[in-house]
Amino acid sequence: MLSKSARKSLLYHPLVTVFTILMLYPVIWLIMSSFKPSNLIFATADSLIPKPWIWDNYAIGWKGIGGYTFGTFIGNTFVIVALATVGAVFSSAFIAFGFARLQFFGRSFWFAVMMATLMLPFEVVMVPQYILFSQLGWINTILPIVVPAWFGQAFFIFLIMQFIRTIPTELDEAAIIDGCGRFQLFARIILPLTMPALATATIFSFYWRWEDLLGPLLYLNRPKQYTVSLALKMFLDNETISNWGAMFAMSVVSLVPVVVVFFLAQKYIVEGISTSGLKA
Amino acid sequence: MRKTLLMTLVLLLALGLAACASGGRSDSGSSPSPSSSSPAASQAPSSSGPEPVTLRIAWWGSQPRHDYTLQVIEMYQQANPHVKIEPEYASWDDYWKRLAPQAAAGNLPDILQMDLSYITQYADNGQLEDLTPYLNKEIDVSDVSESALSGGRLGDKLYGFNLGVNALQVHYDPALLQKIGLDKLPDDWTWDTYLELGRKAKDAGLYFETGLRPEVFFAYYLRQNGQRLYSPDGTSLGYDNDQLFVDYFTRTRDMVLMGASPTPDVTAQIKGIEDDPLVKGQAISVWQWSNQYVGLQTAAGRPLEMHPLPGPNVKQGMFLKASMFFSIASNSKHKEEAAKFINFFINDIEANKLIKGDRGVPVAGKVKEALKPLLPPELQKVFEYIQWAEQNSSPADPPDPVGTAEIIALFKDLDDMMKFEQITPEEAAKRFREEANAILARNK
């Protein structure tokens, strides 16, 4: 939409650069603080450059808590996030196909139910759900966090539904005439065409789960099972000195996988989204 | 119709909770998971030894506390090979967030750390085991004073075992104090002295104190005047004279208005000890508990001093507070073993050499004596202060009644409003009485 005239591009770059820096300032602050000694972080909050510059926070932070290194926590988180994401994305795609492409009695009803689950804050169902999982004996396992993801997640279902709707139905009809069953239609034709949506869902699922605190807090009681978000919280304490340096350092470390995943997949998101569009 | 619905609901939930508590779990409180008691069961080294047992223990704290507690646990496991202890630990607010659903599901850890502000809630609802039968059996209390024990008593039952004793103190920086012309705080100082020193501090460009928590220090003030904050049965306030409220809060508000104490927005931005105005050299004193002294001095990186609170009637006002307790969950399947661990924690000298009074000054006399010479000087000061306090206090208030959390929130709201000059202390006194009584009335 913006014209590409030479004059515009002279203004353009400085403008966008300044804006980007402003946006990123807090993040840069976070990273720089991780190289400052804990007791100086807030005292020298105004100056970005650490004086002195120390690497200790990373070493100390990595040592982790209670004998478990941060490597353990990152590993735990990775397992949970990977399992949950794979489950969430594929099940949501499966379900989305049902809502988007198939006509059946009660479809609007179940669609409304699904949308309703989006609007419920987690705290509401937290206690009853905990009791439920406790009776199943799932406490202290990752099951309460991972298993529900395999039954679809409303946000992704809705997102993928919108994508599927942009695929012309003629494609479906052609496939059926050729003898495709519904399931093959889904797996062979629709699914590949919704790759961009799947990539988007994967990214969102990844970084939402990576930072999830409440689930692990409730269901993982043993430090050796802790995830990154829980472990980071452990560095802080009101009663004694919080180890800000270590916390910031490990926060930075824990953000790296998320950023990497985004970087790799962002191509699919934007280029991909555009080809199918989000028109309802 | 409503009654049958209610009965059905209660029945369903009771069934649910009962099934929860008894169903499918053969070992104590912990749920079946890969790392549960099966390894312990398959160990069974001695043929005539006691049955293997798994205990869950939970506590709150920060890194240092987690580290030494794990070491103490290891020590106990070595001495008692049939016991395996699974630790669960978290920071303060995460700890309580996690505990509540566990209680609702009948799934509390065998040994849980408890605090005065929560113990009533948990005990009243049958979540905690009465420890009285274990005294002088699994738990040796020959060396523990009754007043130390009493902190965990509700009525005639003992719901939590005192892990360490605390008392109120004023922690101050003598170097900063010198800036207002004093070498140390006056011995017989009063609340009027407090205001005077505040003025001097403000003139020297310093805060005198960093804020006094109302629920703690107003309660102390009431005690000085022969009153109590809560009535004995916890269903209403324990004082009638609102003038006491007005006096106390006018004073603390004036300190803020004259600039000798930080405004609420400054306090809201304090992230932790390292951010404390005293540590940053902006305030002369911090008013808090004795077990926080060492942490403050470490953060400040310079020598501090401690001093009792202002009078008159210091002895009447002062009390020994149990800093925290270990309680045993009623849903525990191994209560005797749990009690034995608590006994170890309290009485074992080697273990306490690791604990070093982090959870308060130990309650067992022998432990205190054995420990004191081995401690760094600042901790010795704390021990000595507690010894002094033992002689200079009167019986502590019973544990806080249910609804305390709301009252603390109410205190904060009113305190902030007074400090922002949105209401007068007189109005606040009335509002406090009304709303606090309403909250406490739910306990009837």
Place this chain on the structure above:
Amino acid sequence: MKARQLRNHLTGYVFISPFIIGFLAFTFIPICASLVLSFTDYNLFSPPRWAGLDNFQNLFSQDTKYWKSVRVTLTYVLFAVPLRLIFALLVAMLLNVPFRGIFVYRTLIYLPSIIGGSVAVAIMWRNLFGNEGIINLGLVFLGFDPVRWFGNPTAALWMLILLAVWQFGSSMLIFLAGLKNIPATYYEAASVDGAGPLRRFFRITLPLLSPVILFNLIMQTIAAFITFIPAYIITKGEGGPLDGTLLYPLYLFRKGFVFYHMGEASAMAWILLMVVALLTALLFATSRFWVYYESKGGS
């Protein structure tokens, strides 16, 4: 024919069966339980006691903080959502220029949103707005007075609003996708006809983007209503100063997990659900007046 139709219905159900099973297994009972709980007096430790409509009555007529939290939340939503969407759209347009390094800008600008709800971010944000924090320094530099962000209830709420706006990345991405979907030919034709940039924006961009705007509007509104973690961490769980940042979910949490009035907390949750559902339905209903679906022809 009938057998065929039956099979179609069944197939449909097969596909959405995972959702139904998961819903029934993990969500349905807890949701029902929480609905029932909202009519009880429940402190988590003893069995619930039936209380009828007491909770709702209490919230509406006796609990002053309740209405405060409603006002605070509505203010928050009213400002955070439009600001976020407007920013997202503007930046999306800015980044819609095709040149090789553009993905760098996109990633960098999207970064704040990814690091989203973490504890470190909230703490860092709180620090930026300290009395001597960088924001105040900037204000002074530009000639304004510093703001007592933590001392003024309105200012404190704006801390939260600004945090929400700062993390506009997800909306931006979706807008970007929507923008890319508008064929360049439309713009070219318009230019040829002599339409200036403003005209092009209002006549082409907005209408063709409207389905995306609807999606973002609904999603962001829902998200804004259930915002919890930033408020919790930035105000140390208290909603201060003077309840200026007491967002509804935060008050709900305090009621349930700090004061142990789970019955009232459940009641609050259901009220929220009703309101948000109503609002969403309203947005959908009014959408036919301003949303243009190309596939269905003009509006």
